[in-house]
Amino acid sequence: MLINYRIAIYARVSTEEQAEFGYSIDAQLDTLRAYCNLHQKTIVGEYVDRGVSGKSIDGRYELQKLLRDAKQGLFDEVLVWKINRISRRTIDLLKIVEELGQQRITFRSFSENFETETAMGKFALQMLGAVGELERNTIVDNVRMGMKQRARSGQWNGGKVLGYRSSQVVRGQRHRKDSTLEIVPEEADIVRKIFELYASGKGLKAIANQINHEGHKTKRGNAFSTDSIKQIILNPVYVGKIRYLQHEHWNERRRKGKNDTPILVDGSHDSIISDDLWEKVQLLQSSKAVTSSRNFDGKYTLTGLMKCPQCGAAMVASRTVNTLKDGTKIIRRYYSCGNFKSKGSSVCRANSVKADYAEAFVYQRLKEVINNDRILKDIISTMNQHKKGNTVPLQNELHHIIQKADSIEGKRQKYFGLFEEELVDRETLANRLDELKAEKERLLARKSEIEWELSNDSSQLVDFEYVRAILGQLEHLLFKASTEQIKSLLHLVIKQINVKNRKIEAIELNFNEEMQKHFLCAPSDDESEGASSISRQRPTLYRFTLVI
Structure with a gap:
């Protein structure tokens, strides 16, 4: 058979x-x-x-x-x-x-x-x-070895850096092309100003605020932050050096892959600042780095989850210290706009929210939704009603992509006809066919992405019992968790917290694969409503967001 x-x-x-x-x-x-x-x-x-x-x-x-x-x-x-x-x-x-x-x-x-x-x-x-x-x-490894050798010989391995542009230089009898750095005068002026301001005693935030108010932008066209200012004053490229391999295996290790012995040699490019200014700035920076002014106690469990209502940036820990007449110090905790904290008032305002209020509100709202079936049912019912309706823009885009991809074949036949009539030459035909092929590849790649999103979003409605079981497990874990564990759990569960008029407007719970896997596999102390009982009831749902 x-x-x-x-x-x-x-x-x-x-x-x-x-x-x-x-x-x-x-x-x-x-x-x-x-x-x-x-x-x-x-x-x-x-x-x-x-x-x-x-x-x-x-x-x-x-x-x-x-x-x-x-x-x-x-x-x-x-x-x-x-x-x-x-x-x-x-x-x-x-x-x-x-x-x-x-x-x-x-x-x-x-x-x-x-x-x-x-x-x-x-x-x-x-x-x-x-x-x-x-x-x-x-x-x-071969590519990395070649780049190491280029760095050791003082050559630039590519990348964008403020103050310079990368250009190709032909070297040797074999006409090998090497990348080198050329000074961009208007950008170099910004770099010199940043170094001079830091040498005069200004801090990172003050410099970022001033540079942004003057209308300057980074190499990528963004506003300057404290981090981008710090990266500039610590970059030896501005004193004519080439530094390479400061971090190894960045994709896997991120900052944990820091290399204690990076390549640092004299470069073939011109410097923007003097050796004296560089040494002065490095001395100031190292002395400031010994002691940090930040002395927060780590109890800001919502850091990064709250979004600034003005610019959409994550809101970060902030505090004020007020001294009473009797000398008593009162510390008030806030969540403030991250852009304001790092880039200054030219980018956004503080839009601060009291931390005690925000944390109490989030904990109470979570408990309210977990323990009140009627509230949770209403939320899920409303979401299910709008679930398929939200896919309409994606469906329209998908329809447009299919039409556009189909039309490319007609364009190809048109150019073949023009070639046969000797109205275009062979090179023009080949170039145009390559362009059309690349365009079709992009369209079909986007088509795959949209189809995946649509199948995940609308293939099944959200089940009340399943959501209640997972949220019940969340309450079980939060009850016995430490401050750091609570912070980790909240970051796993909450997608973002929306703020309006310094008050919390909505909390978006993020039911993605990682979150569901965590709660389905989490250990349970009893045999009643534990994670193991959830995993026996039904498989993991696809991604969805629950607004409470």
């Missing part, structure tokens, strides 16, 4: 791969379709991620859609052109294949043809996955 296997095709290409190696989506799809046709296999779905790196699954909406459809049993086999199309990280590859295996779905690669359900097949998969990861890491 001939079994008709249902095949799901997955294809992916990053922008760099397509440009360098020609791993086009069309080539992958044509190859896989021909294979299925030859072996009489039925293609039930094609999942294509365009212009996305394979180093992780973030932003790969088609792969996420494939894994979701696998759980629903929509196909029997997943077919890819090469194993590294699924992932270039061995751990992600094995995890995806294992997840497919749990659904009794076979994973097959056209180029590396073997069965993944056998012992030897699994071994081969692991080896090929490791080879793919080694290949990627080798390329990364």
Whole structure:
């Protein structure tokens, strides 16, 4: 008896791969379709991620859609052109294949043809996955080694820095192009002013406030903040130096990857400030860094959650200290606009909200919603009524994208006709076809993203019992948590807190995968309404926001 296997095709290409190696989506799809046709296999779905790196699954909406459809049993086999199309990280590859295996779905690669359900097949998969990861890491290491060597020779490795522009210089008999820095006079004046103001005794916020009031902008066109001012006065590029590898593996480690021994050499570019001014500023900065004026006790549990009603920036910890006639000091805590705190009054106002009021209001409102079924039911009912209506703009955009993508084929045929009539030359035709192809790739990538958002947002309504169970677990954890734990829990649950007229207007609860996973897996002290009972009742919901 001939079994008709249902095949799901997955294809992916990053922008760099397509440009360098020609791993086009069309080539992958044509190859896989021909294979299925030859072996009489039925293609039930094609999942294509365009212009996305394979180093992780973030932003790969088609792969996420494939894994979701696998759980629903929509196909029997997943077919890819090469194993590294699924992932270039061995751990992600094995995890995806294992997840497919749990659904009794076979994973097959056209180029590396073997069965993944056998012992030897699994071994081969692991080896090929490791080879793919080694290949990627080798390329990364070679690029990094080359950039280190360029830095050691005083060359600029690229990037935007205020006061300079990057330009290409041809060097040597082989006409190698190197990046170098040229001074931008009007930007250099801003840099000198910042150094001179700091040397005169002004603080970071005072400098940012003055520079912003004068109408100056950063290299990216934003207002200056205390952090951007600090980065400027600590950057040795302005004294003619090249500093490289201050942080290693930034994508994974962020600031924890700080390198204690970065490359620091004389650069081939001209300096903007003098050695004397640089040394004076560094001496002042190091003396100020010894003691911090911030002495907050860490009890600001809503820091970053409240949004400024004027500019939308996160509101941060603030306080005032008033001294009474008898010498008693009274400390008043507030949440104030982060932009005002770091960039000054030219950007926004303080818009301060009393911290005691805000924290008490949020805790009370959460408790009120958790313990009053009627309030929670009304909130969920209202949200469900508007849930599908909110998808209309996305549906309209999707319809527009489909129409525009379809029209590109007509444009291609038009240029072919002009070429046949000798009204355009071969080079013009090739350039225009490349532009149309790139435009279609962008449209289809956005189409995948919208379809993913729509399927997550409107596939099912929010269940009252499920939400109540998760919020009940939240109350259970908050009751016994420390201040730092409460802060972490609130940041996990609350998307943002909206403020109006120095009062809290609404609290948006963020039911995303991470939040639900946390509460579904959280340990419970009893067998009544614990997280384990929730996980037995129903699977994790998709993302949604609950406004209370």
